[in-house]
Amino acid sequence: MRRKANPELPPRPYIPPATAAAAASIATAACIFEIGWRFALSGAVSLMPIWVPVIFGLASGGMALTGWRLRRHRGAARALGCWLLWAAAGIVLACMASCWALQARATAMQAFFSAPVSGYRFVTRGDPTLTDLGAQISADAFDSDGVKVARVRLSTGKTYERGCSLALIGRAKRLDDTDWSRSRFMRGEIAVVQSVRVTHQSKASSFDPLGAARASMLSVIGPSRDDAAALTAAVVCGRSCEFNRTSSADLFSRTGAVHLIAISGSHIAVLSALLGSLLLRMPLSPRGRTICLLLVMGVYVLFTGCSPSAVRSCSMAALGMAARLGSRRAHALSGLMLVTAALVIMTPGIVYELGFQLSVASVLFISIFGRYITCILCRCGLPPLIAEALAITICAQWATLPLAVPAFGQISLIAPLASLVLAPVMGALLVCGLVAAPLGALVPVLAPVVFVPQALARVSIFAAQLLAAVPFSSVYATMPPLMAAASCFLACALLAWWKDVRRWQLLAVVGLIAVLCAGHVLFWTRAAPACVTVLDVGQGDSILIRDGSAAMLVDAGVDDAVCSALVRNNVYRLDAVLITHWDLDHCGGVPYIVSMMPVDRLFVARGASGNVPPELASADLPPIVEVSAGDRLRIGAFNGEIVWPREPVGGLENGDSLVVDMRYERDGRRLSVLLTGDSELEQERRYAAGVGSVDVLKLGHHGSAVSVDDDLLRTLSPAVAIASAGKNNRYGHPTEKCVEAVKHFGARFLCTIDVGDVALFPDRDGVRLNVEHAGGVQ
Numbered sequence: 189m190r191r192k193a194n195p196e197l198p199p200r201p202y203i204p205p206a207t208a209a210a211a212a213s214i215a216t217a218a219c220i221f222e223i224g225w226r227f228a229l230s231g232a233v234s235l236m237p238i239w240v241p242v243i244f245g246l247a248s249g250g251m252a253l254t255g256w257r258l259r260r261h262r263g264a265a266r267a268l269g270c271w272l273l274w275a276a277a278g279i280v281l282a283c284m285a286s287c288w289a290l291q292a293r294a295t296a297m298q299a300f301f302s303a304p305v306s307g308y309r310f311v312t313r314g315d316p317t318l319t320d321l322g323a324q325i326s327a328d329a330f331d332s333d334g335v336k337v338a339r340v341r342l343s344t345g346k347t348y349e350r351g352c353s354l355a356l357i358g359r360a361k362r363l364d365d366t367d368w369s370r371s372r373f374m375r376g377e378i379a380v381v382q383s384v385r386v387t388h389q390s391k392a393s394s395f396d397p398l399g400a401a402r403a404s405m406l407s408v409i410g411p412s413r414d415d416a417a418a419l420t421a422a423v424v425c426g427r428s429c430e431f432n433r434t435s436s437a438d439l440f441s442r443t444g445a446v447h448l449i450a451i452s453g454s455h456i457a458v459l460s461a462l463l464g465s466l467l468l469r470m471p472l473s474p475r476g477r478t479i480c481l482l483l484v485m486g487v488y489v490l491f492t493g494c495s496p497s498a499v500r501s502c503s504m505a506a507l508g509m510a511a512r513l514g515s516r517r518a519h520a521l522s523g524l525m526l527v528t529a530a531l532v533i534m535t536p537g538i539v540y541e542l543g544f545q546l547s548v549a550s551v552l553f554i555s556i557f558g559r560y561i562t563c564i565l566c567r568c569g570l571p572p573l574i575a576e577a578l579a580i581t582i583c584a585q586w587a588t589l590p591l592a593v594p595a596f597g598q599i600s601l602i603a604p605l606a607s608l609v610l611a612p613v614m615g616a617l618l619v620c621g622l623v624a625a626p627l628g629a630l631v632p633v634l635a636p637v638v639f640v641p642q643a644l645a646r647v648s649i650f651a652a653q654l655l656a657a658v659p660f661s662s663v664y665a666t667m668p669p670l671m672a673a674a675s676c677f678l679a680c681a682l683l684a685w686w687k688d689v690r691r692w693q694l695l696a697v698v699g700l701i702a703v704l705c706a707g708h709v710l711f712w713t714r715a716a717p718a719c720v721t722v723l724d725v726g727q728g729d730s731i732l733i734r735d736g737s738a739a740m741l742v743d744a745g746v747d748d749a750v751c752s753a754l755v756r757n758n759v760y761r762l763d764a765v766l767i768t769h770w771d772l773d774h775c776g777g778v779p780y781i782v783s784m785m786p787v788d789r790l791f792v793a794r795g796a797s798g799n800v801p802p803e804l805a806s807a808d809l810p811p812i813v814e815v816s817a818g819d820r821l822r823i824g825a826f827n828g829e830i831v832w833p834r835e836p837v838g839g840l841e842n843g844d845s846l847v848v849d850m851r852y853e854r855d856g857r858r859l860s861v862l863l864t865g866d867s868e869l870e871q872e873r874r875y876a877a878g879v880g881s882v883d884v885l886k887l888g889h890h891g892s893a894v895s896v897d898d899d900l901l902r903t904l905s906p907a908v909a910i911a912s913a914g915k916n917n918r919y920g921h922p923t924e925k926c927v928e929a930v931k932h933f934g935a936r937f938l939c940t941i942d943v944g945d946v947a948l949f950p951d952r953d954g955v956r957l958n959v960e961h962a963g964g965v966q
Contacts, residue, residue: 195562195563195566195567195572196563197560197563197687197688198559198560198563200683200686201521201555201556201559201683202519202521203521203556203683204519204521204522204525205267205270205271205273205274206274206522206525206526206529207271207274207521207525208271208272208274208275208278209274209275209277209278209525209526209529210278210524210525210526210528210529210532211275211278212274212275212276212277212278212279212282213278213279213281213282213528213529213532213533214282214528214532214539216244216278216279216282216283216286217282217285217286217532217536217537217539218539218540220236220240220244220282220283220286220287220290220536221286221289221290221374221536221537221539221540223236223237223240224236224286224290224293225370225373225374228293228294228297228363228373229363229364229365231362233294233298234291234294235290235291235293235294236287236290236291236294240283240287241283241284241287244279244280244283245280245283247279248275248276248277248279248280248283249276251272251273251275251276251279252272252273252276252277254269254272255268255269255270255271255272255273255275255276256269256273257269258272259273278529281529281533282529282532282533282536285532285533285534285536286536289376289535289536289537293373293376293378296337296338296339296378297338297362297378297379299337299338300329300337300338300340300360300378300379301360301362301379303331305356305357305358305359305360305381306355306356306357306358306387307331307332308329308330308331308337308355309329309330309331309353309354309355310327310328310329310330310340310342310353310354310355310356310381311327311328311330311351311352311353311354312325312326312327312342312348312349312350312351312352312354313325313326313327313328313339313350314326314350314493315349315350315426315427315428315429315493316347316348316349316429317429318347318429318430318432318433321345322343322344322345322346322347323343323344323345323346323347323348324341324342324343324344325341325342325344325348325350326339326340326341326342326375326377327339327340327341327342327354327381329381338378338379339376339377339378340360340377340378340379340380340381341372341377341379341380341381342354342381342383343380343381343382343383344383344386345383346386348389349403350399351391351396351399352389352390352391353389353390353391354383354386354388354389355386355387355388355389356381356383356384356385356386356387357383357384357385357387358381358382358383358384358385359381359382359384360379360380360381360382361379361380361382362379363377363378363379363380364916365915365916366915366916370540371540371541373537374537374538374539374540374541375537375541376537398487398490398491401491401626401629402425402427402491404629405424405425405625405626405628405629406421406425406427407629408625408628408629408635408638409421409424409425409621409625409638409642411427411430411431412430415431415434415435415436415645415649416642416643416645416646416649417430417642417645418430418431418433418434418436419431419436419449419617419645419648419649420617420621420625420638420641420642420645422449423448423449423455423614423617423618423621423645424617424618424621424622424625424641425491425492425625426451426491426492426493426495426498427493428449428450431449436649436652436653438656439649439652439653439655439656440652441596441598441600441662442598442600442656442661442662443600443602443603443606443610443652443655443656443661443662444581444585444600444602444603444606444607444662445600445603445606445607445610445614445652447546447550447584448607448610448611448614449614450495450497450543451489451492451493451495451497451498452495452497452498452501452547453497453500453501453504453547453551454611454614454615455488455492455498455501455618456485456488456489456498456501456502456505457501458615458618458619459484459485459488459618459622460481460485460505462619462622463480463481463484463485464477464481467480467481474513475513478509478512478513481509482505482506482509485502485505485506486502486506488502489502495543496531496538496541496543496544496547497543497544497546497547499531500524500527500528500531500544500547500548500551501547501551503523503527503530503531504520504523504524504527504551507522507523507526507527508520508523511523520551520555521552521555521556524548524551524552524555528548531544542591542595545591546588546591546592549587549588549591550583550584550587550588552587553583553584553586553587553679554580554583554584554587556583556679556683557579557583557586557679557682557683558576558579558580558583559579560682560686561578561579561582561583562575562576562579564689564694565578565579567689567690567691568691568694574608577607577608577611578604578607578608580607581603581604581607581608582604585600585603585604586675586679587679589667589672589675590667590671590672590675590676593665593666593667594666594667597664597665597666597748597751597752597755598662598663598664598665599662599663599665600661600662601660601661601662601663602655602656602658602661602662605655606652606655609651609655610648610651610652610655613644613647613648613651614644614648616644617641617644617645617648620640620641620644621638621641624637624638624640624641625638625641663755664751664752664754664755664784665755666752666755666756708758709760712758712759712760713737713760713761714736714737715736715737716734716735716736716737716739716758717735717949718734718735718736718824718825718826718852718854718857718859718949718950719732719733719734719735719947719948719949720732720733720826720850720859720861720884720947720948721733721734721757721945721946721947721948722886722910722912722940722945722946722948723745723750723753723754723757723912723940723945724753724912724940724941724944724945724960725745725746725749725750725753725777725912725940726745726746726747726749726914726915727746727773727890727913727914727917727919727921728743728744728745728746728747728749728750728773728774728776728777728912728914729742729743729745729768729773729774729865729866729890729912730742730743730744730745730750730753730777730912731743731863731886731912732753732754732757732759733823733826733828733850734759734823734824735823735824735825735826735852736824737824738763738822738823738824738826739759739761739762739763739823740762740763740764740765740766740821740823741754741762741764741765741766741781742765742766742768742848742863743766743767743768743774743775743865744765744767744774744775744776744777744778744780744781745773745774745776745777746772746773746774746776746777747776747777747780748777748780749777750777750780750781751777751780751781751784753945754781754784754785756945757945759785760785761785761786761787762781762785762786762787762788763788763789763823764787764788764789764790764791764813764821765778765781765787765789765790765791765810766790766791766792766815766821766846766848767790767791767792767796767839767846768793768845768846768847768863768865768866769793769796769839769840769841769842769844769845769846769865769866770796770799770800770801770839770840771842771866772801772803774865774866775801775804776803778790778804778807778809779803779804779806779807782807782808782809782810783807783808787810788810788811789810789811789812789813790809790810790811790812790813791812791813791814791815791821791846792812792813792814792815792839792846793814793815793816793833793836793837793839793844793845793846794814794815794816794833794835794836794837795814795836795837795838795839796814796837796838796839796840796844797812797814799838799839799840800812815830815846816830816833816834816835816836817830817831817832817833817834817875818830821848825852825853825854826850826851826852827850827851827852828848828849828850828851829848829849829851830846830847830848831847831848831849831875831878831879832845832846832847832867832871832874832875833845833846833871842865842866842867842868842889843867843868843870843871845864845865845866845867845871845888846865847862847863847864847865847867847871847875848862848863849862849863849879849882850862850863852950853950854950856952857950857951857952858883858950858951858952858954859883859884859948859949859950859951859954859955860881860882860883860884860954861882861883861884861885861886861948862879862882862884862885862886862904862906863886864885864886864887864888864895865888866888866889866890867888867889868888868889868892868894868895869894869895869896869897869900870894872888872895872896872900873899873900876900876903876904877903879904880903880904881904881905882904882905882906883906883907883908883948883954883955884906884907884908884909884910884948884955885901885904885906885908885909885910885935886910886912887909887910887911887912887922887926887930889921890911890912890913890917890919890921890922891911891913891921891922891923891926891927891939892919892921892922892923892926893923893925893926895926896909896926896929896930897929898929898932898933901929901930901933901935902933906935907935907936907954907955908935908936908937908938908948908955908957909930909935909936909937909938910937910938910939910940910946911926911927911937911938911939911940912939912940913939913940913941914941915941922939938957938959942961943959943960943961944959944960944961945959945960946958946959946960947959
C-alpha cells in the first residue's frame, strides 16, 4: 500500500507595497481622530489645530522624497523606496480625509447646539440598539429648511425603525469622556438626544426600496418571536438587535462563533456560490455573469446595512473579479490593502470600529498564514478539508486576540471545533433564508416556509449550547500590551522563518506551552503570595484576599468586570465570596463569578439571606452562610473578624454592611486592613474604637462625603486610605471632602480610578503596595 505523500510547503507569501499605504492611512487617521476627540472633550471650536496637518505633511513629504531617490537604485533599496512612496500617499490622503471629517464634526456641533431639540426633525438611520430602558438609534437632525445639521444618537423609550421622521421634545447633551461616547464620535455622531416626548411621527419621504424589502422580509421572519427567529434575522438580513438580547447570543460568544452571524466574507462567499451556480445556467458571457454577481453582492451589502466587514469582503471580491476580467492574477493581500486604505480614506473614523479591525486583521492572517498552517495540519494526518477549516479559524483567532480579548474579556478555546460544527449549518441557514424570506414576503400565503431556516437556527443554537457546556470552552482573559506585542512579533518571526515543521517539533512546542500553562496555574492555585488587592471594577467594590491555596473575595462589583479583574490577578477558584450587603454595585458580579470558577460558599450578614436580589436568585449560587459581629474567617494566614453589624439585618441598606477587620502576621511580616463596605460615619464611629489602629483603610461607600472625618482617622490611624470608584460616576465619588480629610490627616490616598488595582502585601514595616497604573499615584 502506497503511503500518502505529504503536501508541499507553500511559498512565503508576497507582501505588496500597498501594505505601507494601508498601515500609514490607519495610523494617520487614528492619530488625527484621537487628537480631534481630545479637542472635542475640551469644548474647542476647532477640532483640528493647524500644526497637525503640517506635521503629517512634512512627514509624508520626507517619505516621498526619500522614496523617490531610493527608486533610482536596485534591489532592496528600490523596494524600500516603493514602500515609502506608498506610505507617503497613504499619509497625505488619510490626513486630508481626517481633517475634513473633523472639521465637518466641529461645524455640526456648533450648529446643532445653537437651537433647541424641538427645532429639528430627526430621521432615523440603521437598526436600533435595544436596552432595558428603551432603544437607541442613530439619527440625522434636519432644520426647518430641510438642511441636514448633524448626526446624533437618539435615545427613546420606544423602538423606531430606520427611515422614521420624528419631531420631539427632549434634551441634548454633549458626548462625555467615556469609551461609549468616543465610539459614537468616531462614527460621526456629535451628541446624545434624550427623547422626552415624540410630538409627530411619519415615514421619511426618501425612496428606499431596499429598506421596504428588508422590512417585509423581517415581518415574515418575526425576529422578536423567539431566539431562532432572531438568529435567522441576524444571519439573513443583518439585523442583530433582537438576537443580541437573547441568551443564545452568549452561547455563540462563548464558542467563538459570532463571526458566523455577522455579515462578513463568509456570507458573501455563500451568496456568490449560490448566485454563481444560478448564473451558470443562463446564457450570459463571463463578463456578464461577473457584472451581475457584483451588482447582486453590492445590493446585498446595502440591504444588510453596510457593515465594515461586508463592505471589505465585497470590495475585495470586486477587485479580484475585475483582475480576472482584465486577464490579471488576483492577489488577495493586494486587494485587502487597497480596500483597507480606500475605506479609511472615505470614512477615517472607521479605524476605531471593532468590526473593521477584526475583519482586516483576520483576513490579513488568513491570507498570509492560512496555506502554511493548512499544510502543517495535513502533515499531522488531518483531512485537507478539515485542516483548511481549522487553519482559517486558528489564523483568525490568532489575529484577533489582541483586539477581541480587551473588548470582550474572553478567549474561546473551543472556537476551532465550533467553527467546524456550526459553519455548515449556518451556511445552510443563510441559503434557505435567502430563498424563504423573499418568497414569504412576495407571496404571503407561503410565509410559513420560513420554518425551514428557523429549524436550522434551532439546530445551530442547540449545537452552540452543547459546545458551550464543555468545561473551559471559554475562559476569561486579559491581554497586556506585552502579550499583544509578543503575538505580533511571533507572526513576523514565522513569516521570516517560513520553514517546514515536523510532527515531533509541533508536538514539542505544544507540550512546552501546556507545561508552562500548567505551571502557571499550579503556582497561583497553590503558592500565591499573601496579598489583599482592591480590584478596579468600575463603580463598585471588590477586594481579593489570598494566601497560598486560599482565596476569598469581599464583594463582587456590579457586573462581569469583576471576572476580568480576577483573571488579571490569576484567580482560578475561590473558597468564598463575602457580600457586605445587597446593593448591586457590591453583589451584581456574583452570577458571572459562579459561572466562571468554583466558589465554595457565600457569606452574608446574619438575617440577610432571605433578601437575595432577583438578579442573583436565578444564578447557581453556592451555599449561603450567615455571619455577624464576633465571627472569624481564616484565609491562609489572614485572620478576619466581623466587627459589624452587631444584630440581624436585612442587608438592604448601606448601614447593614458587613465590616471585616483583616489582619496578617507571620515570620515578622504583618498587615492590617479594615474593609468597610458601604458603612458610613454613623456606623464607623460605633465600631472604630474596637478595631484600633490599622495599616490600610478601605474607605466606606466609595469615598462619599460622610465616609470619613478627622476623628475617625485619628482613631484608626491608617497609613493608606483607598477608595474604589468608577471613572466619571454620577455620584462624584470619591468626594473632595473625603480626599481632603485623608490628605489633611497625612495618610496616603489612592483611588482605583487613578491607579487601577491596588495590591497590599504584608511587610516587616507594615505594608508594601503595588498599583496597576503607576502614573496615577498621588
